[in-house]
Amino acid sequence: MVDPDHAAARRRLVDRLRRRVDVSERTLSAIEAVPRHEFVPERSRERAYDDRPLPIGHGQTISAPHMVAVMVDLLDVADGDRVFEVGTGCGYHAAVVAGVVGGGNVYSAEYVPELADEATERLDRLGYDVTVETGDGRDAFDGVGPFDAAYLTCASTDGVPDPIVDATRSGGRVVAPIDDGSASHSGQRLVRLTVRPDGVDREDHGAVRFVPMQ
Ligand code: SAH
Numbered sequence: 182m183v184d185p186d187h188a189a190a191r192r193r194l195v196d197r198l199r200r201r202v203d204v205s206e207r208t209l210s211a212i213e214a215v216p217r218h219e220f221v222p223e224r225s226r227e228r229a230y231d232d233r234p235l236p237i238g239h240g241q242t243i244s245a246p247h248m249v250a251v252m253v254d255l256l257d258v259a260d261g262d263r264v265f266e267v268g269t270g271c272g273y274h275a276a277v278v279a280g281v282v283g284g285g286n287v288y289s290a291e292y293v294p295e296l297a298d299e300a301t302e303r304l305d306r307l308g309y310d311v312t313v314e315t316g317d318g319r320d321a322f323d324g325v326g327p328f329d330a331a332y333l334t335c336a337s338t339d340g341v342p343d344p345i346v347d348a349t350r351s352g353g354r355v356v357a358p359i360d361d362g363s364a365s366h367s368g369q370r371l372v373r374l375t376v377r378p379d380g381v382d383r384e385d386h387g388a389v390r391f392v393p394m395q
Contacts, residue, residue, distance in 0.1 A: 187218050190230035194246055197232060202247050204254040211280035212250055217243075219307055220273040237271045239293045241392055244334060248389065249274050255356045255373045255386065256330040258282050265326065265348055266290070267318030267394070268334035269311075272300035276309045284310030288328070290321035292395045317395065319344045326350070333357040335394040336369050349376045358391040 184190060195213045198204070218229035221243060225235045234242040244252075252274070258264055262282045266275050269291035279287045289311055291297035297315040304311045314321045318333070319342045327350035333341070336358040349355055353376050361368035371386040 187216060187230060191217070194230045194232065198247055198250050201232070202251055202254075204250045207281060208250050208254045208277075211253065211277045212246060214280050215273065215276045216307065217246070217273055220271040220276070220303065237296070239296055241270055241293065241296065243271050243273050244391070249277055251386070252332055252334075252356050252371070253277055253281060255371075256332060256354055258330050262286060262329035263326075264288070265322060265328040265331040265345065266334065267321070267332070267345060268292075268392075269300045269313050270296060270334060272304045272309070272311065272313070274334055275300075275311045275313075276304060276307070279309045279311055285312075287311045288314070288322050288325055290314050290316060290318035292317060318342075322348065328353060330354045330356070333394065334391065336360040336389075336391040337394040341372075341374060346374065346376060346381060351376055351378050355381075358389045360393070 191213050195209050218226045221229050221235050232246050234245045237243050258281055260283050263286045264278050264282055266289035269289040275287050275289045294315050297313050301313045326348035328348055330353050331345050331349050338360045341355050341357050355374040357372055358369045359372050369389050371389045373384045374381040
């Protein structure tokens with residue numbers, strides 16, 4: 182079947198996600214609008230709309246669509262909110278978030294310079310206004326916040342780094358995979374912090390598996 186811009190494949194993916202995860206229609210519309218095949222390496226294109234992670238080079242992976250959907254939903258953001266991402270990777274997750282909050286509102290840090298450069302070029306070419314900075318997310322976008330929400334796409338072993346919590350406004354959310362430090366990846370949990378004037382509230386959202394934070 183000829184489906185040059187993969188729209189039918191994307192619709193089928195979203196139908197499957199609607200049954201698999203409990204997320205808003207706004208999140209699903211954002212997923213349906215982003216051409217995931219443009220973000221994965223050529224050799225993985227035919228699997229771009231499978232609900233699974235895929236390699237993107239440099240030992241990194243693009244998360245499975247259901248995980249992106251769950252994380253975007255947990256951010257609980259709307260048009261005009263400003264969002265900080267740690268771990269741009271190929272830029273897919275940032276593009277989905279930009280679909281919810283609008284252009285110019287997503288700031289993303291990527292540790293691997295080649296991935297940062299490729300993502301910048303790709304997001305620009307596809308028309309997503311996302312600001313990408315190369316380097317450690319702990320030091321990125323100093324002075325740009327406070328953000329309404331932040332998220333990590335790599336797992337930290339010592340909780341959510343303070344600079345990321347500090348860059349998030351009171352009442353804002355931080356969604357992150359947190360590794361308890363066990364040898365396997367089985368110790369990772371997805372958590373959502375809500376920043377309060379005197380600390381954070383923490384919710385657990387289940388076991389996950391992400392690449393380690395550098
Ligand atoms: N959101 C991405 C997922 C990328 S995988 C996507 O849609 O493709 C996680 C990314 O986090 C990797 O690219 C990795 O290089 C990056 N990363 C790891 N540690 C980091 C750090 N300290 N600061 C910024 N990025 C980091």
